[in-house]
Structures are given as structure tokens and as C-alpha cells.
Amino acid sequence: KAGVTQTPRYxxxxxxxxxxxxxxxxxxxxxxxxxxxxxxxGLQFLFxxxxxxxxxxGNFPGRFSGRQFSNSRSEMNVSTLELGDSALYLCAxxxxxxxxxNTIYFGEGSWLTVV
Amino acid sequence: xxxxxxxxxxxxxxxGDSAVIKCTYSDSASNYFPWYxxxxxxxxxxxxxxxxxxxxxxxxxxxxxxxxxxxxFSLHITETQPEDSAVYFCAASVNQFYFGTxxxxxxxx
Numbered sequence: 001k002a003g004v005t006q007t008p009r010y011x012x013x014x015x016x017x018x019x020x021x022x023x024x025x026x027x028x029x030x031x032x033x034x035x036x037x038x039x040x041x042g043l044q045f046l047f048x049x050x051x052x053x054x055x056x057x058g059n060f061p062g063r064f065s066g067r068q069f070s071n072s073r074s075e076m077n078v079s080t081l082e083l084g085d086s087a088l089y090l091c092a093x094x095x096x097x098x099x100x101x102n103t104i105y106f107g108e109g110s111w112l113t114v115v
Numbered sequence: 116x117x118x119x120x121x122x123x124x125x126x127x128x129x130x131g132d133s134a135v136i137k138c139t140y141s142d143s144a145s146n147y148f149p150w151y152x153x154x155x156x157x158x159x160x161x162x163x164x165x166x167x168x169x170x171x172x173x174x175x176x177x178x179x180x181x182x183x184x185x186x187x188f189s190l191h192i193t194e195t196q197p198e199d200s201a202v203y204f205c206a207a208s209v210n211q212f213y214f215g216t217x218x219x220x221x222x223x224x
Binding site: 004006033042043045048056058090098099101102103104105106107108109 | 146147149151157158159160161164166204206208209210211212213214215216217
């Protein structure tokens with residue numbers, strides 16, 4: 001069974017640009033969540049999507065957005081990139097919505113560098 | 116919201132020794148506690164988890180214990196091997212997952 005797939009794996013963007021990251025969950029998983037990982041802040045929850053609807057959102061500015069498609073694949077977008085957005089962006093999938101008792105499985109991540 | 120603290124931040128052990136990583140959480144409503152291992156350049160991989168109605172769980176050389184009263188849980192790795200070297204994260208979940216800051220484990224051959 002294929003795991004969580006994220007593309008692209010590495011990318012470099014310039015301040016002010018926007019970026020779109022893609023995630024394909026494990027087959028049969030309907031929930032996709034996104035995390036930002038940085039050395040200083042650790043793993044921070046961005047948002048969760050289930051049935052094409054955002055179900056939960058972390059404490060990030062509106063420049064960070066996402067969506068989920070009918071096949072459960074998800075994308076996240078960051079607009080007006082700042083240097084501080086440089087991070088590893090991780091996608092995780094789970095069978096059901098919410099964190100209470102649901103196991104989440106991570107992808108390999110997308111390394112974003114903003115210059 | 117929930118606050119998860121993880122200690123130590125770095126840990127070095129000799130091959131064959133045991134390693135223990137401890138986490139505390141603040142929200143008594145948290146009911147699920149997974150542990151992840153992250154190797155360099157890779158995403159976190161689930162290694163073991165425990166639910167709030169269980170006090171201990173073991174999987175070969177890895178075990179996790181949970182003390183709900185004291186709000187802490189620990190990861191125990193016995194007979195450590197060089198391939199156990201990685202960063203380990205604990206997490207607690209209530210409405211979302213809250214992660215500890217990670218422990219960098221080095222197993223010295």
C-alpha cells in the first residue's frame with residue numbers, strides 16, 4: 001500500500017511569490033492535515049481537511065490556505081512568501097476526521113526555501 | 116490549548132543500553148499519545164502509540180508507558196542499535212495533535 005505522497009520534495013522561491021504544495025493520502029484515507037516543521041518551532045499544525053471541507057485550523061495567518069478534492073488529494077498554498085516561511089511542510093493522512101484517537105501517517109515532506 | 120513538553124532534547128547512549136524519553140502534557144482531555152521517529156531528510160514515522168485507557172504498550176524493543184494522573188508518558192527503547200539514531204517526537208491529541216520539541220537520540224557503536 002503506497003504511503004502519503006508529497007510533491008514537490010524541494011523548491012526554492014523568492015520573497016513575495018506564492019507556492020502550492022500537493023499531497024496524495026494513503027488509499028482509503030479521507031482526512032488530510034498539514035504541518036509546518038522548523039528547527040525553532042517544531043511541528044506546528046496548519047489545518048485539516050475532511051470531505052473537501054476544512055475541519056480545523058491552527059494559528060497561522062491567512063496567507064496559508066488549503067483545499068481538498070473529491071479524491072481526498074489535498075493542496076496547500078502560501079501566498080506572499082516571507083523568509084520565515086522556509087520550512088519542511090508535512091502532510092499527514094488518516095482514515096477519519098479529527099485527532100481524537102485517530103492515527104496519522106506522514107509523508108516525506110516538501111522542503112521550501114524562501115530567498 | 117494543549118502543551119506538550121519533551122525531555123531530554125538530546126540523548127547519547129552506548130549500543131545495547133536503554134534509552135528513555137519523557138513527555139508531559141497539560142490537557143486532561145488528551146486521549147491518544149503517539150510517538151514518531153524522524154530520520155534525516157524524511158518525514159516522521161509512527162513507531163508506537165498508546166490510548167488513554169491503557170497504561171503500557173510494548174512492541175519488541177520499544178515500549179510506552181502512560182500515567183494519566185501525573186499527565187506524563189514515556190518512550191523506552193531497550194537494546195539500542197545504531198539504526199535507532201534519529202529524532203523522536205511525542206504527541207498528544209485532543210482536538211488536534213500537539214507535538215513535543217523532539218529528542219535527538221544518538222546510539223554510539
